[in-house]
Amino acid sequence: MVATLYGIGLGPGDPELVTLKAKRLLGSAPVTAFFAKRGRPGQARMIAEGHLNPATRELRFDYPFTADMDVRDPRYHEEMEAFYDRCAMELAACLDQGWDVAVLCEGDPFFYGSFMYVFDRLHGRYASEVVPGVTGMSGCWTRAGAPIAHGDDVLLVLPGTLPQEAMVARLRNADAAVFMKVGRHLGTIRRALAETGLIDRAILVEGGTMAHERVQPLAAVHDESVDYFSIVLVPGRQRVR
Known part of the structure; x- marks a missing residue:
């Protein structure tokens, strides 16, 4: 089976700004992944509430920092690179089993979105599709x-x-x-x-x-x-x- 990696833009927060295409794909995705700060529900996950496939398997990716770190600090880039490597490996494991994966993205996936970092790591190896969203x-x-x-x-x-x-x-x-x-x-x-x-x-x-x-x-x-x-x-x- 050929599985597809989906980047689903969900808009800035109002659930009514989720596109029809995003809603359709979320309603059928066997695996749903999202990013969040540790201890918080995740903005994209909250927007998607009510649109998800009831049987979906959820993958939660907690950012390594609980507070902002200066992006000029070398540790920031080292830890974020390792974090996105781990996320990509988990997504690849699902794709290798033939499961489509929908990655939730607030706003638009290609506009300051975390999805683009796993997309960079996976899109040459797996089929991928990005659903644009209303930007913040x-x-x-x-x-x-x-x-x-x-x-x-x-x-x-x-x-x-x-x-x-x-x-x-x-x-x-x-x-x-x-x-x-x-x-x-x-x-x-x-x-x-x-x-x-x-x-x-x-x-x-x-x-x-x-x-x-x-x-x-x-x-x-x-x-x-x-x-x-x-x-x-x-x-x-x-x-x-």
């Missing part, structure tokens, strides 16, 4: 009522893990921006936006499309750290159209 950033700018770009605006997407000077250098040439991976990096993001004169346009969206969603101007937020599933938006559309 599009869910957030929609819920914020903030059209993000128009005309020939340049949209910049930045990870909050960048150093402040790198953020500033990139922001100077962008019409609109989105910061992903905000978490404990909110202070750095705020300082970069203040330095480039963009702080008053910035919007913080926490838990976009989820039950605990909160949208507020970043200038009014004084916390230095927020939930990992937070995004900072800097809408463009500053020119007449």
Whole structure:
């Protein structure tokens, strides 16, 4: 039997944003895998609740860190590489037995998603299919009522893990921006936006499309750290159209 590795994009959090294709595949997959922080249920798994095959076998992959580690720390890359190697081996064992595997992914699998790392390790050896999902950033700018770009605006997407000077250098040439991976990096993001004169346009969206969603101007937020599933938006559309 030829088994297939599926990367299933589930959208940013609202279960109604799961696509029909994702729902169909989840309802029949004999094996379902997902990533989560140790001790937490896993965002993708929560979104998928109610869509899974009742007989599916679940594989849970706990990240090796329980708190953010600086991505510039050599240990981060060493431990994450070993972690994804182990995950790929477990998935391969299921595929070798002829079982299709659906890997759950919040947002879109190929946009800052963990799935891409096991995909890199397996897609040359096994059949694979990726189901795109609504990205977290599009869910957030929609819920914020903030059209993000128009005309020939340049949209910049930045990870909050960048150093402040790198953020500033990139922001100077962008019409609109989105910061992903905000978490404990909110202070750095705020300082970069203040330095480039963009702080008053910035919007913080926490838990976009989820039950605990909160949208507020970043200038009014004084916390230095927020939930990992937070995004900072800097809408463009500053020119007449």
